[in-house]
Amino acid sequence: MLTLLKNARLYAPAAMGLKHLLITDRRIAAVLEPEASVDEHFPGLEVHDLEGRRVIPGLVDPLVHMTGGGGEGGFGTRTPELRLEDAIASGVTTLVGALGTDALTRTPANLLGKVRELAAGGLSCYAYTGSYQLPPVTLTGSVAEDIVHIPEFIGVGEVAISDHRGSQPSAHELARLASESRTAGMLAGKSGIVFIHTGDAEGGLEILREVARTTALPIAQFMPTHINRTAALFEDGLRFARDGGRIDFTTSTTQELLADGEVPASEAAARALKARVDPSRISLSSDANASLPRFDAEGRFVGLEAGRLDSLFEVLGECVNDHGIALEVAVGLASTHAADALGLKRKGRLAVGQDADLLVLGDDDWAIDQVWALGQCLHRRDTNR
Structure with missing residues (x-):
């Protein structure tokens, strides 16, 4: 099937003005000027006129607990699995799954099955092998084997540092893990990223700096998240990024966490950009x-709420509408930069040869009118399909 999306106000993520997008074989075949001649009666061509609405790349989420999480307060506090219909409506077209605190009742095999369930529904899904603790739990017996032999595993994580729920790894242990993941990624043509859960303990990101200082591993092999967890960790994260590292802000939050000192993700992004941190x-x-x-x-455990996939699109809107971040810059934060860090070369951009993952935004409100993934329209706001 050929699909023509006419009159898209394209952010690729760069602002490109009005364009037509020709889609075939799940990818973007051409980006055309509005005056380009297209035979709309070509057999099999499906035409959609977007009437000048904004079109951005589908969002790329590098941390989704697809199989649920929680359990810190006992079995009654386990959070549920992600539902396909919620994932599709969220605007996230590329998801990376992870295990967290609980790698006993939730397993890599369980995670891989969920990845394939969501992929069967039309999304692009990947996963990290391992979890908070070291030695890492794996499917095949080793991190390297998982990354090399299982297509969906692109790295290892979410490994916990500076958190009482982690295994308190040493710099040597982290270096060994990162080396194994990096080498396996090179062999498999993947990033081999080490995705890091950062807690609020005093050490912050220092152990990652120690690995970079004492080994040949690049600091960007690590991708630490929850950097907006506290004001102190946020400032530590800015220094880490200036030193060549990557930082990831968490969009899901609660009023209690904000009251405890968490920096809202959109504010963190705006402040980091104002501090001249490289947006990439x-x-x-x-x-x-x-x-x-x-x-x-x-x-001691006090209580919990569950993270929300749709918070990523909400925070993208806050970046644009509340903090004045240009849409083309904000899209990088919610799509392009994660795709680059994770080595997902056909994600995060709208250009010839890229996967046809895109969002059509509403005219008058911050909402998603359509979600397209791999060239198929999976969701329309007006028909909810």
Whole structure:
């Protein structure tokens, strides 16, 4: 099937003005000027006139707890799995799944099955092997084997540092893990990224700096998230990014976490850009379906709420509408930069040869009118299909 999307006000993410997009074989075949001659009666050509609405790349979320998370307060506090219909409506067309605190009742095999379930529904889905703790849980027996032999595994994570729920890894242990993941990624043509869960303990990101100082591993092999968790960690993250590292802000939150000192993700993004951090070093993730727990001063569980996948699109809107970040810059934070960090070369941009993952935005409000993934329209706001 050939599909022509006419009169798209394109952000690719660069603002490109009015364009026509020709889609075939799940990818963008051509980006045409409005005056280009196209035979709309060509057999099999499906034509959609977007009437000048904004079109952006589908969002890329580097941290989704597809199989649920939680459990820090006992079995009754486990959070649910991500539902396909919620994923499609969120505007996130590329998801990367992870295990978290619980790698005992939730397993890599369970995660891989969920990845393939969501992919069967039309989304692009990947995963990290491992979890918070070291040694990492794997499907085949090793991180390297998982990354090399299982297409969906692109790296290892979410490995916890500076958090009482982690295994308190040493710099040597992290270096060994990152080396294994990096080498396996090179062999498999993947990023081999080490995705890092950062807690609020005093050490912050220092252990990642130690690995970079004492080994040949590049600091950008690590992708630490939750950098907006506290004001102190946010400032540490800015220094980390200026030193060549990547930082990821979490879009899911609660009023309690904000009251405890978390920096709202859109504010964190705006402040980082104002501080002249290289935008390509900044990304956003939802932490969807994870637990957002609270602990008292003694580390005792107080309560939790679940992360939301649609928070990524909400925060993208806050970046644009509340903080004045240009849409083409904000789209990079919610799509392009994560795709680059994760080595997903056909994601995060709208250009010839790229996967046809895109969002059509509403004219008069910050909302998603249409979600297209791999050349198929999976969701329309007017028909909800």
